[in-house]
Amino acid sequence: MEKLRIGIAGLGRLGKVHANNIANKIPNAKLVAACSIALPELTYAEKELGVTRTYSDYRKMLQDEDVDAVVVVTTSSEHCWQIAAALDAGKHVFSDKPLGVTLEECKMAQEAVERNPHLTFMLGFMRRSDPSYAYAKEKIDAGAIGTPYMVKATGIDPESAVEGSIRFAKTSGGIFLDMAIHDIDLMRWFLGAEATSVYALGTTFKHLEFKDAGDDETGVAIYQFENGAVGSIHVGRTAPHGYHVETEIIGTEGSIRVSPVPAKNLSVLYNGQGVLTECVENFGTRFDDAYRLEMEEFVDCVLSGRKPGVTVYDGTMSTRIGFATTKAWKTGQIVRI
Ligand SMILES: NC(=O)c1ccc[n+]([C@@H]2O[C@H](COP(=O)([O-])OP(=O)(O)OC[C@H]3O[C@@H](n4cnc5c(N)ncnc54)[C@H](O)[C@@H]3O)[C@@H](O)[C@H]2O)c1
Secondary structure (H helix, E strand, O other): OOOOOEEEEOOOHHHHHHHHHHHHHOOOOOEEEOOOOOHHHHHHHHHOOOOEEEEEHHHHHHHHOOOOOOOOOOHHHHHHHHHHHHHHHEEEEEEEOOOOOOHHHHHHHHHHOOOOOOEEEEOOOHHHHHHHHHHHHHHHHHHOOEEEEEEEEEEEEEEHHHHHHHHHHHHHOOHHHHHHHHHHHHHHHOOOOEEEEEEEEEEEOOHHHHHHHHOOOOEEEEEEEEOOOOOEEEEEEOOOOOOOOEEEEEOOOOOEEOOOOOOOOOEEEEEOOOEEEOOOHHHHHOHHHHHHHHHHHHOOOOOOOOOOOOOOOHHHEEEEHHHHHHHHHHHHEEEEE
């Protein structure tokens, strides 16, 4: 079987997940190289994943002729130049979200994709690969809820992870850019339309450190779409019960809800305290399958010449909407997109 030879950049929290999937779970892919500015991550790649070619300089990895494709899982501000440099070096590219942290650099990455049409580029909006979200999309496209006209999306990180969120609050870009980007992409995907205006509010009741950092621990935004549809997003940092991600799509003939109870598994405990379902703990466990399936899709697209469903334009548009949401929250005004 032909194998796609992949070099990965960034082996932090999520990079290790992708690296493990490529090395151990995707039969037609091979992890041949790894790059990081952190030495322990390179040692991890050598010892745990058997990678023999490691680089601390990204551009050197791009000169490696045995690398067919690059997977970018570095800090978000590094994504765009690394995407452009890899494409211009003749490598296919998978980049995790967000595409970039400014609109200017997103456009620069977009231009690199456009001048290299013979190469595959895919952005890691992994919720689209999650079996439940993919099923919801299939049902909607088949007309199961009529015409979708509203999406309500909730994404709340577990309280158990709040210390890390507080630590990164000053540099995260704010709650909407940091957290809502997946929900923004899902709204556009399910409604098949672009957002035209947004109004947003934030509040902080529990951890005043968020306010001190110029952020909020809870954010709410409402959107108008070009076809008249509407959307709402609720993002937060303090779910006491676990990682709460839930999406509802409402149409003229019905509605579909993805994980109204974000259950850890199918077990339900009946005892003196009531009927209990445990909540999934974090994004890694909730989207474990999705991370593997999106990488399988990327590899298959490169090997078969098929174009991925998630494009560079999805990255630019989501970032544009994320910035507009942040502006609405900061100014208290309705922002046209
Ligand atoms: N799709 C998702 O659900 C999801 C979840 C978590 C993170 N992410 C995204 O994945 C990316 C990585 O997030 P993370 O949580 O793993 O961060 P992280 O800080 O744990 O890891 C990033 C790693 O990139 C490496 N790095 C930074 N600059 C580099 C460079 N110039 N060259 C080579 N290596 C470099 C660092 O050594 C660091 O360890 C971010 O863009 C983040 O937004 C996506």
